[in-house]
Amino acid sequence: MSKLTVPEEAGRRRTFAIIAHPDAGKTTLTEHILLSGGAIRAAGAVRARGENRRTQSDWMKIEKERGISVSASVMTFEHDGKMFNLLDTPGHEDFSEDTYRTLTAADCAIMVLDAAKGIEPQTLKLFEVCRLRDIPIITFINKLDREAQDPMALLDEIASRLQLDPAPIWWPAESGNRLRGMVEMGTGRFQPYARKPSGSKEDVPHPDALPLADAAQYFEAGEHEALIEAQELVEAGYPAFNVQSFLEGHMTPVLWGSALRHFGIDELLKAIGDWAPAPKVMKARKEAPPETRNAPAPVDLTVEPGSNEVTGFVFKVQANMDPNHRDRIAMFRMASGSFKRGMKLKVQNTGKSLSVNAPIMFFASDRELAEDAFAGDVIGIPNHGVLRVGDSLSESGLIRFAGLPNFAPEILQRVRVKDPLKAKHLKKALEGLAEEGVTQLFRPELGSDFIVGAVGQLQFEVMADRLGEEYGLDVIFEPSPYAEARWIGGDKADVEDFMSKYRPQMATDIDSDPVFLAKSSWETGYVGERFPKIAFTKTKERG
Numbered sequence: 355m356s357k358l359t360v361p362e363e364a365g366r367r368r369t370f371a372i373i374a375h376p377d378a379g380k381t382t383l384t385e386h387i388l389l390s391g392g393a394i395r396a397a398g399a400v401r402a403r404g405e406n407r408r409t410q411s412d413w414m415k416i417e418k419e420r421g422i423s424v425s426a427s428v429m430t431f432e433h434d435g436k437m438f439n440l441l442d443t444p445g446h447e448d449f450s451e452d453t454y455r456t457l458t459a460a461d462c463a464i465m466v467l468d469a470a471k472g473i474e475p476q477t478l479k480l481f482e483v484c485r486l487r488d489i490p491i492i493t494f495i496n497k498l499d500r501e502a503q504d505p506m507a508l509l510d511e512i513a514s515r516l517q518l519d520p521a522p523i524w525w526p527a528e529s530g531n532r533l534r535g536m537v538e539m540g541t542g543r544f545q546p547y548a549r550k551p552s553g554s555k556e557d558v559p560h561p562d563a564l565p566l567a568d569a570a571q572y573f574e575a576g577e578h579e580a581l582i583e584a585q586e587l588v589e590a591g592y593p594a595f596n597v598q599s600f601l602e603g604h605m606t607p608v609l610w611g612s613a614l615r616h617f618g619i620d621e622l623l624k625a626i627g628d629w630a631p632a633p634k635v636m637k638a639r640k641e642a643p644p645e646t647r648n649a650p651a652p653v654d655l656t657v658e659p660g661s662n663e664v665t666g667f668v669f670k671v672q673a674n675m676d677p678n679h680r681d682r683i684a685m686f687r688m689a690s691g692s693f694k695r696g697m698k699l700k701v702q703n704t705g706k707s708l709s710v711n712a713p714i715m716f717f718a719s720d721r722e723l724a725e726d727a728f729a730g731d732v733i734g735i736p737n738h739g740v741l742r743v744g745d746s747l748s749e750s751g752l753i754r755f756a757g758l759p760n761f762a763p764e765i766l767q768r769v770r771v772k773d774p775l776k777a778k779h780l781k782k783a784l785e786g787l788a789e790e791g792v793t794q795l796f797r798p799e800l801g802s803d804f805i806v807g808a809v810g811q812l813q814f815e816v817m818a819d820r821l822g823e824e825y826g827l828d829v830i831f832e833p834s835p836y837a838e839a840r841w842i843g844g845d846k847a848d849v850e851d852f853m854s855k856y857r858p859q860m861a862t863d864i865d866s867d868p869v870f871l872a873k874s875s876w877e878t879g880y881v882g883e884r885f886p887k888i889a890f891t892k893t894k895e896r897g
């Protein structure tokens with residue numbers, strides 16, 4: 355049992371995600387953060403856990419074959435008096451939609467850059483989502499043990515391409531074979547780097563930090579003086595780190611290291627603990643229960659993380675890892691309150707009540723039943739399709755958080771099952787996968803085909819695999835005549851008028867909202883001009 359108050363518990367949570375272009379080192383860094391946090395004992399454990407999971411879940415063999423991580427999850431660990439919730443985001447660009455949704459549950463992001471490559475396309479995309487959602491960013495420049503770009507050039511790139519003020523917390527002394535260590539701005543503390551002895555399998559521990567002035571032994575001719583000079587230049591040339599400016603999204607503290615060589619990781623974890631924000635006050639609305647007669651208008655309100663009522667939202671639904679069970683696990687991010695196992699929570703939009711008897715906490719090495727949880731925590735709630743992405747849950751059932759975005763798919767395909775007797779089965783399976791957010795499902799107003807939409811091609815592969823493994827359905831995807839999907843909105847009469855004119859291209863999504871399927875981007879533009887009163891949107895907020 356916790357002896358702390360609810361606001362104190364909320365205040366010691368750090369819920370964060372790592373964003374990176376594929377190959378920048380997100381997986382390696384995750385592992386080494388867990389190592390620094392004492393959550394795992396040896397490097398390699400994250401992958402080992404992954405292997406285990408894969409043997410339990412056949413559809414994930416696709417992950418193994420392609421060497422990518424498809425499903426996002428969370429890892430919780432306690433370190434130095436704080437509770438860290440690390441949200442794992444898939445790195446492959448086809449899964450960006452999933453990543454975007456996961457970021458809605460994060461209070462802070464660690465942006466990992468490859469020191470040789472700087473900002474890459476996927477870094478930029480993910481950064482934009484963080485900016486949109488006011489998520490503050492800590493920068494970690496990785497792979498210093500390899501030949502890196504000039505540190506100042508890297509900082510310039512952050513400033514010019516992201517319009518973010520970089521505040522170097524440390525400054526590296528060289529890179530690659532000449533990497534000597536790094537010096538802390540302000541304090542002048544030097545953290546030496548220890549190279550792996552050639553021929554040895556094991557890394558050696560890095561020596562303790564010491565004042566730079568006393569660290570001459572770690573340098574070769576001229577390097578020590580050069581670093582002392584660089585430190586002065588950098589301290590004079592860059593703004594000092596300002597927490598307020600970081601929290602407002604103007605400034606990013608910059609740390610350096612090598613995930614693979616476990617260098618700079620303790621410093622990064624300390625930065626997260628010290629500076630990443632605790633769960634924020636969230637905007638929400640208080641709504642009348644569904645189907646209330648003469649319901650009063652919704653009231654805008656703010657939810658304090660330290661308040662007593664348990665509230666939160668579902669940002670992801672994962673299929674159960676065990677293919678013999680059809681259970682789904684809803685990933686519930688708490689926004690406030692003190693959760694106890696066995697508690698009853700209500701789903702705001704449906705009014706359904708559920709007893710949360712077997713909530714799961716995800717620790718690095720195993721999963722445990724969550725006895726209690728607080729704002730910032732993510733718990734897995736097993737259910738049979740009651741919970742959907744975007745649902746708001748609370749004790750009163752009246753609190754609704756702004757929805758999570760659905761993105762207009764970029765590829766639309768027709769799906770058919772090879773055995774026509776299984777058509778009904780297909781419908782159920784497609785709905786299940788759409789509810790999980792694996793792909794989007796559109797039912798055209800005319801005809802009986804289903805159109806499946808995805809942000810990337812790989813999503814179709816995952817889908818075909820899962821339809822086969824979990825539902826025993828052999829499906830074929832065929833090109834559809836459509837290139838784009840747009841949600842439509844406007845006055846009822848205008849919407850009805852538009853729909854009657856474009857009936858053959860109208861469809862409904864999983865929530866029965868109307869969607870226009872355009873044959874080309876030209877057509878989207880054309881109908882947009884012809885029907886100025888209709889709003890055609892690329893994203894839809896759910897929940």
Ligand code: GDP
Pocket residue numbers: 374375376377378379380381382383445496497498499500611612613614615
């Ligand atoms: P992800 O795709 O972002 O998850 O990247 P991974 O963590 O899988 O790393 C991609 C590759 O870079 C792997 O071969 C890692 O071993 C390697 N790598 C990651 N961090 C470092 C580092 O600090 N130094 C070096 N030299 N290689 C690294």
